[in-house]
Amino acid sequence: xxxxxxxxxxxxxxxxxxxxxxxxxxxxxxxxxxxxxxxxxxxxxxxxxxxxxxxxxxxxxxxxxxxxxxxxxxxxxxxxxxxxxxxxxxxxxxxxxxxxxxxxxxxxxxxxxxxxxxxxxxxxxxxxxxxxxxxxxxxxxxxxxxxxxxxxxxxxxxxxxxxxxxxxxxxxxxxxxxxxxxxxxxxxxxxxxxxxxxxxxxxxxxxxxxxxxxxxxxx
Numbered sequence: 739x740x741x742x743x744x745x746x747x748x749x750x751x752x753x754x755x756x757x758x759x760x761x762x763x764x765x766x767x768x769x770x771x772x773x774x775x776x777x778x779x780x781x782x783x784x785x786x787x788x789x790x791x792x793x794x795x796x797x798x799x800x801x802x803x804x805x806x807x808x809x810x811x812x813x814x815x816x817x818x819x820x821x822x823x824x825x826x827x828x829x830x831x832x833x834x835x836x837x838x839x840x841x842x843x844x845x846x847x848x849x850x851x852x853x854x855x856x857x858x859x860x861x862x863x864x865x866x867x868x869x870x871x872x873x874x875x876x877x878x879x880x881x882x883x884x885x886x887x888x889x890x891x892x893x894x895x896x897x898x899x900x901x902x903x904x905x906x907x908x909x910x911x912x913x914x915x916x917x918x919x920x921x922x923x924x925x926x927x928x929x930x931x932x933x934x935x936x937x938x939x940x941x942x943x944x945x946x947x948x949x950x951x952x953x954x955x956x957x
Contacts, residue, residue, distance in 0.1 A: 773801045774850040775945070776843055776882075777830065778875045781810015782859035782894035784919060786819050787934055791856050792829040794938050798947060804843050804850065805830035806875045810859065836873045844877045852888030853878055854941060857919065860895050860902050867908040889914040890944050892937065915944050925953035 775795065779788035788811070795801045805827060812823045827833045834841045842848040855862060855875070862875065866889075871877040882889050891914050895902060910916055921927075922936040932951075939952025 773945070774804065775801055776804045776806070776850055776853040776878050778806045778808070778853065778855040778858075778862075778878065779811040779826070780808050780855055780857060780859040780862045780875065781814055782857035782862075783814060783818065784857040784892075784894045785811050785814040786821075787892065787894075787919060787937060788856045789815075789819075789821060789826045789829070790931075790934050791854065791938050791941065792826065794942070794949060794951075796829050798942075798949070801947075803830045803832070805833045806836055806843075806878065807833070808836045808862075808873070808875060834874055836875055838874055839877060841874055844874060844881065846881045846885045850882070850887060852890065852945070853882045854890045854892070854945075855879070856890075856892040856937075856941070857894035858891040860893065860905070863891065863893055863902070863905045863909060866891075866912075866914070867905040883912055886913075888945070890917060890941055891915070892917050892919055892941070894919060917941055917944070924955055927953075 777788065777792055777795070779785055792803060792805065795803050807823045807826060815821050815823060815826065834843065838844075843850065864870075865872065865876040866879045866883075869880060871880040879889060881887075889909075891909065893906060893916065898906070906916060917937065917940050919937045921933060925932070925936065927933045927936055935949075935951040936953070939949040942949035942952065
């Protein structure tokens, strides 16, 4: 079995147990190896979704994660969960301070495969819509926009004001994928965990990945 065939076969299966230094540089340059995904967790309610998404990426394998946990997100974790930011950061490959504007993900010359902000606050949406890159998360989004890279936003707010809707339309017009964390019913997701898994499955689909816990519609 060729190295390339073995690699692609195991990536589809979500197998992360590759030998050390298995991925040759030529595969990484061509995008056939590890995906590089920036994950932002902003201060909106539902920070646990960001943690579960990171876990899912790690379990999938073949994905290098670059994490930003905003100051607001740290507060949300405190109020909504029994987790602190350090508990979440251990699931990422690299972690950055939101004020570190010199981080490598602040530059378009550092190649990534996109950005997922889960959950995404309306303040963050507004910053992306206006190009107000005042922190690393917004700068990372700004970079992905200018480099034509994938951006997926999971906006958490209800009800939505006319201003929220205008900003969401603006970022959608820029090419961002909007995945609001709405409830699902067809798959009988009767726990919060299953509802979150459905949202993660939708994000994985946007990234071209398979998620083992996603229940697709069967007519």
